[in-house]
Amino acid sequence: METVLSFLCGTLVAASIYLMLSGNLIRFIFGLVLAGNAVNLLIFVAGRLSISHPPLIPEAYGVPEMPMANALPQALILTAIVIGFALLTFVFILFYRAYQTLGTVDTESMRFAEPIERETVSDTNIMGGSNL
Amino acid sequence: MNWPLVLPIILPFAFAAVTLQFRKDFRQQQALSILGALLHCGACLYLFVKVYHNGITTTQIGNWPAPYGITIAADHLSVIMVAITGILNFSVTAYSKAEINPDLLKAGYHPLMHILIGGVCGAFLTGDLFNLYVWFEVMLMASFGLLVLDQKRHQFDGGVKYVMINLFSTLLFITGLGLLYGLTGTLNMADLHLKIQGVTDKGLLTAIAAIFMAAFGIKSGIFPLFFWLPASYHTPPVAISAIFAGLLTKVGVYAMIRMFSLVFTFDVAYTHGLLLIASILTMITGVLGAAAFNEFRRILSFHIISQVGYMVMGLALFTPLALTGSVFYILHHMIVKTNLFLISGVTRKAGGSFELAKLGGFYRSNGLPAILFFIPAFSLAGCPPLSGFWAKMILIRAGLEIQSYAVAATAAVVGLLTLYSMTKIWGEVFWKPTPKTTDPEINDQGQAANFWRLLPIIALAMLTITIGLAPEFFLKMAGQAAHELLNPDIYVKAVLGEL
Numbered sequence: 001m002e003t004v005l006s007f008l009c010g011t012l013v014a015a016s017i018y019l020m021l022s023g024n025l026i027r028f029i030f031g032l033v034l035a036g037n038a039v040n041l042l043i044f045v046a047g048r049l050s051i052s053h054p055p056l057i058p059e060a061y062g063v064p065e066m067p068m069a070n071a072l073p074q075a076l077i078l079t080a081i082v083i084g085f086a087l088l089t090f091v092f093i094l095f096y097r098a099y100q101t102l103g104t105v106d107t108e109s110m111r112f113a114e115p116i117e118r119e120t121v122s123d124t125n126i127m128g129g130s131n132l
Numbered sequence: 133m134n135w136p137l138v139l140p141i142i143l144p145f146a147f148a149a150v151t152l153q154f155r156k157d158f159r160q161q162q163a164l165s166i167l168g169a170l171l172h173c174g175a176c177l178y179l180f181v182k183v184y185h186n187g188i189t190t191t192q193i194g195n196w197p198a199p200y201g202i203t204i205a206a207d208h209l210s211v212i213m214v215a216i217t218g219i220l221n222f223s224v225t226a227y228s229k230a231e232i233n234p235d236l237l238k239a240g241y242h243p244l245m246h247i248l249i250g251g252v253c254g255a256f257l258t259g260d261l262f263n264l265y266v267w268f269e270v271m272l273m274a275s276f277g278l279l280v281l282d283q284k285r286h287q288f289d290g291g292v293k294y295v296m297i298n299l300f301s302t303l304l305f306i307t308g309l310g311l312l313y314g315l316t317g318t319l320n321m322a323d324l325h326l327k328i329q330g331v332t333d334k335g336l337l338t339a340i341a342a343i344f345m346a347a348f349g350i351k352s353g354i355f356p357l358f359f360w361l362p363a364s365y366h367t368p369p370v371a372i373s374a375i376f377a378g379l380l381t382k383v384g385v386y387a388m389i390r391m392f393s394l395v396f397t398f399d400v401a402y403t404h405g406l407l408l409i410a411s412i413l414t415m416i417t418g419v420l421g422a423a424a425f426n427e428f429r430r431i432l433s434f435h436i437i438s439q440v441g442y443m444v445m446g447l448a449l450f451t452p453l454a455l456t457g458s459v460f461y462i463l464h465h466m467i468v469k470t471n472l473f474l475i476s477g478v479t480r481k482a483g484g485s486f487e488l489a490k491l492g493g494f495y496r497s498n499g500l501p502a503i504l505f506f507i508p509a510f511s512l513a514g515c516p517p518l519s520g521f522w523a524k525m526i527l528i529r530a531g532l533e534i535q536s537y538a539v540a541a542t543a544a545v546v547g548l549l550t551l552y553s554m555t556k557i558w559g560e561v562f563w564k565p566t567p568k569t570t571d572p573e574i575n576d577q578g579q580a581a582n583f584w585r586l587l588p589i590i591a592l593a594m595l596t597i598t599i600g601l602a603p604e605f606f607l608k609m610a611g612q613a614a615h616e617l618l619n620p621d622i623y624v625k626a627v628l629g630e631l
Contacts, residue, residue: 020296020300025292028296032299032303035300035303036303039303039306039307042307042310042311043306043309043310043313045314046310046311046313046314047313047314048314072313073313076310076313079262079266080306083266083269086273087269087272087273090273090276090277090295091295091299094276094280094288094291094292094295095292097280097283097288098288098289098291098292101285101288102288102289107292107293110292110293111289112286112288112289113286113287113289113290113293113363113364113366113367114289114362114363
């Protein structure tokens with residue numbers, strides 16, 4: 001089971017990298033979602049999958065009476081999901097505002113912070129864009 | 133609960149909540165924020181003094197014993213970082229009083245700033261890997277907000293790139309973390325140090341180390357992962373880019389130093405050799421990138437990259453002297469770099485632009501800012517007797533000591549090229565006559581000499597001079613930090629108790 005899930009993780013990551021590198025903000029978000037899920041799955045697998053009892057200890061016992069499932073990976077994943085969800089919400093809004101303001105979702109044409117021209121800014125040639 | 137240890141984390145969050153209540157009342161918000169930053173600075177310095185006298189101090193959150201609960205631990209490295217964070221936070225918050233306009237205040241500038249500082253301090257003080265991930269996210273979230281707070285076009289552009297690459301970096305971080313947990317079954321850093329010695333498959337560990345290297349490499353902006361930094365750091369208002377420049381990449385460097393001295397030391401020749409190559413290339417590309425630009429803050433942004441190269445170089449050489457140099461370099465750099473960004477704000481206010489070509493004549497018109505620029509700029513370049521000289525000298529000497537002549541030579545040459553960039557700014561902004569322009573872009577000009585604007589710059593410049601003229605104390609602290617980094621047993625014993 002671990003092998004199958006490991007391959008699934010790998011496939012998800014590969015797909016997400018493909019989407020992230022496509023140079024389109026919308027696809028980047030989908031890539032991000034996929035990658036986030038792949039990583040969560042990875043932590044889950046890394047914590048080992050086993051068919052055993054839920055990690056609940058009866059009040060009468062101080063210690064578990066039989067082997068239990070590892071609860072920590074799930075706690076980690078839960079935290080990661082919550083954080084990931086908050087970040088995703090922010091990314092959606094940021095990209096939407098960026099689209100509204102910049103008028104594009106193509107990362108190649110987003111050159112407002114680092115404009116291509118003006119190697120030498122002089123008073124006469126301030127409008128002279130080079131044909132790069 | 134060990135209160136001095138957790139106050140640097142709790143105070144900023146408390147003041148974030150308080151300042152949020154006064155979002156519409158600007159005067160009170162600013163006053164409260166400055167008060168909060170002052171208290172935070174005091175708490176950080178108190179923790180510094182406490183660790184200076186008593187050594188490593190730890191606390192277990194919720195009294196869960198060490199490898200199971202979350203540990204907060206302060207050794208010399210953490211406490212140096214926290215103390216400087218406190219100082220920078222106060223400086224920048226004071227500067228904000230002159231710089232930040234009502235729109236930004238209404239949008240929640242001060243609460244976000246406090247949350248950012250809380251996240252940074254949490255990252256410096258935690259002793260748990262997953263907790264470090266959470267602090268990274270807290271810090272990132274606040275920095276995302278701050279970066280696009282002003283809602284200008286170029287900020288959205290820079291912000292999108294910054295957000296993309298940083299989200300990817302945290303995904304890498306948590307991937308490495310998950311794999312490491314799968315191998316060792318623990319996330320406590322001190323416990324990891326012990327458990328990792330029992331792992332037999334070293335190849336797998338090296339792969340995980342490489343994932344961590346990439347994750348923290350993106351955060352700290354080392355070659356070839358730095359492209360987001362010069363794309364975004366020059367876009368937000370000056371106070372924000374100053375605190376980013378001073379703190380954020382250094383959190384990445386800190387995490388790298390922590391992980392590659394405490395956990396990933398099983399194959400130093402490979403991992404640290406890789407870091408050494410990266411550090412050399414980082415120094416060179418950073419400084420050459422800076423030489424190519426003529427915009428005040430973009431030059432400074434590229435210099436952050438080349439300076440990070442020095443810090444990583446100290447870690448990569450991994451000798452006591454090299455790590456001392458690394459810690460000393462971080463200490464010196466955080467102060468100097470923040471100060472330079474703040475000064476770019478002063479010249480921006482007086483000259484109306486960040487473009488070097490449009491500025492000029494400041495030596496004549498604004499003498500005090502000229503001198504205040506001179507101190508951090510030439511400290512950055514490594515001119516004696518300023519702080520940067522000692523930082524560079526220790527690192528170069530550490531390189532020579534173990535016959536790494538190539539890296540020592542690179543460090544020396546890059547120092548010289550840094551001087552070139554700084555003299556370029558000096559010549560263009562301060563020395564040459566004021567250009568006569570009727571540029572429509574030059575606007576929002578005003579009186580630069582303002583108490584709140586100059587106070588933090590003077591204070592940071594004084595600190596730079598102090599470190600330069602009396603480096604013994606700072607060297608001793610850095611040396612102690614290096615000693616603890618190279619002997620992880622001290623840290624492990626402090627966290628886990630007697631073994």
